[in-house]
Amino acid sequence: MTATSVARTAALALGDDALVLSHRLGEWAGHAPVLEEEVALANIALDLLGQARILLSLVGDEDELAYLREERAFRNLQLVEQPNGDFAHTIARQLFFSTYQHLLYGRLAAGDGEFAPLAAKAVKETEYHRDHAEQWTLRLGDGTEESHARMQRAVDTLWRFTGEPFQPVEGLAEAPLVEEEWLASVTTVLERATLTVPEGPRTGAWAAGAGRQGLHTEPFGRMIAEMQHLHRSHPGATW
Amino acid sequence: MTEGQTHPAKEGSAPDQQTVFDAAVAADERIEPRDWMPDAYRASLVRQIAQHAHSEIIGMQPEANWITRAPSLRRKAILMAKVQDEAGHGLYLYSAAETLGTSREELLDKLHAGRQKYSSIFNYPTLTWADVGAIGWLVDGAAITNQVPICRCSYGPYARAMVRICKEESFHQRQGFESLLALSQGTPEQHAMAQDAVNRWWWPSLMMFGPPDDESSHSAQSMQWKIKRHSNDELRQRFVDIAVPQAKALGLTLPDPDLRWNEERGHHDFGAIDWAEFWDVLKGNGPCNDQRITQRRRAHEEGAWVRDAAAAYASKHRKTKGEAA
Secondary structure, three states: OOHHHHHHHHHHHHHHHHHHHHHHOOOOOOOOOHHHHHHHHHHHHHHHHHHHHHHHHHHHHHHHHHHHOOOOHHOOOOOHHOOOOOOHHHHEEEEEHHHHHHHHHHHHHHHHOOHHHHHHHHHHHHHHHHHHHHHHHHHOOOOOOOHHHHHHHHHHHHHOOOOHHHOOOOOOHHHHHHHHHHHHHHEEEEEEEEOOOOOOOOOOOOOOOOHOOOOOOHHHHHHHHHHHHHHHOOOOOOO | OOOOOOOOOOOHHHHHHHHHHHHHHHHHEEEEEOOOOOEEEHHHHHHHHHHHHHHHHHHHHHHHOHHOOOOOOHHHHHHHHHHHHHHHHHHHHHHHHHHOOOHHHHHHHHHHHOOOOOOOHHHHHOOOOOHHHHHHHHHHHHHHHHHHHHHHOEHHHHHHHHHHHHHHHHHHHHHHHHHHHHHHOHHHHHHHHHHHHHHHHHHHHHHOOOHHHHHHOOOHHHHHHOOOOOHHHHHHHHHHHHHHHHHHHHOOOOOOOOOOOOOOOOOOEEOOOOHHHHHHHHHOOOOOHHHHHHHHHHHHHHHHHHHHHHHHHHHHHHHHHHHHH
C-alpha cells in the first residue's frame, strides 16, 4: 500500500522522526548506566525503527529512503537529531518527543485517516516510551543535587526545539492540535520532578519548522554519514 | 560477602550433607539455592556463571559497533534486537549467580577490576559488516554447542537460565547464517567480505571451547559435579562436525588446510589451534582487551550519577510513603 500524495509528506515526516531517534538511541548500546537501561533504550529504539519502516514503506522503498537521501531531503524534527549527550539529555529529548508522539498517535488512532491503523499499534508503544521518560525525569529531577542540575540543564538546552513538532505539516492537521495538551503534560511532569519549566522561547527563528523543511543542525550530517556509508559503498547490493 | 562463605547455617554434620549432595548429583537431581552444597561447588558455579554473564555484557560491544552502520533497516532491527537480548541474558545470569549469595554489583566490580574473566572471543575486533554475520553463525554456534548441555547442569537456577537463553541464541545463530548467506550469494565484494570474516573468526571460535582437556584446570571437577557434561575437546569436535557442512551450504571455505573427514573416527580432523595466541588473549593481550574493559568501566563510571539519583529518589519516596502510612 502506498500513501496518497498528501499523506506522503506526513508519512515522511513521522517516519524520519522515528528513524532518526531510533538511530540515536542505538548509539547507546553498550554505554548505558545500568543493564536494565541497555534493554529499555534498545527496546524503544526497536519500536521506533519498526514505526519508521512502516511509514517509509508507505512512501517508497524503506532502504532507498533511509540510505540514499541527502541531508536536505530528510524531514525529521531537529529535536530527534540532537546528539545523545548525557543520560539526562537523552531522557529530556525522549520526554519531549514521546509525549508529542503519544498524543499525536492517540488522536490519529481515534480518527479515520490513513494513519489510523498504524497509530493504533504505535500508540501502545509510545505510551510505554512516555512512561519510561517520565519516570526517569522524576528520578533525575528529584534524585540528587547533581542529577537535578543535569536534568535541568538538559531541559533548558532542548527547550528551543520543542515548538517545531506543532508546526503545520501537510497531511497532518492533527499535529498543531495537541500542543496545549503537550505543554500541560510536560509542565506537570517537570514540576513533579522539582524542575523549572524554562522561560525561553520554544522555537527560535531557525528551529520553527526547519527540520520539516530539510534544514537541520550540524550534528545531523555526521550522523547520516555514518548511517549511510556502508550502504552507499555497495550500490545495488542486497543485504 | 565473599564467594563460598554464604551457605545457610549448617544443620547436622558436614559428612551427612556431603552424602546427601553427592547422592542428589548422582541421581541427576537439581541442586537448589537453599540446599547445602560444598563451598568449592558454590565457588566454581559463581566463577562460571559470572564469567558467562560478563561474556554476554562484553559481547554486546563488538556487535553494537555496527548498529549505527547496518546496511539495511531490516538488518539494523535484527542486530538491535540481538544486542538487547544479550543484555537480557546478562541479567538472567547475574540473577542466577545471585542465588549463590553474591551480588551483581560485586561481580561487576570484579569484571571491571579484571579479577573475573569473560569469553576471549570478544577481544577480537569487528572490522566489517560481515563480522556481524560471522559472529552470529560461528560464535553463537559455538556458544550454543557449549550451552545446550548446561540446560542439564546440576545447579537448577543455572540450568533454567540456559533453557531460555539457548532458545534465543539459536534464533540469533540462524539469523547470522542467513546474513552471511546473503553476503556470500551477493556481489563479488560482498562474497569476499564474508569469506574474510569467516577466515578471521574461525580459529577464535574454536578457542571458545577452552584449553585442551589435558590443560583444563576446572574440567574434571566440573564434570564430576555435573556442572559440565562434556569435555572441551568433545564439544569442540562436535562444533567442527556441525560447522563443516554449514560452511559448504554457505559457499564459503574454512581457513584450515588440515580439515578433512576421517572415515575411521566418523569425525572431521582439523589443524592445530594456536594455543599461544589463546593464552595471550586470555592474559589481556588480545586486540581489544583493553578497549572492551575500558568501555565497560567508562559506562559504569559515567552512569554512577544516574544510579545514585535512582537510589536517592527511591529512598526519598519510600520515606514519604512510610510517613503517610
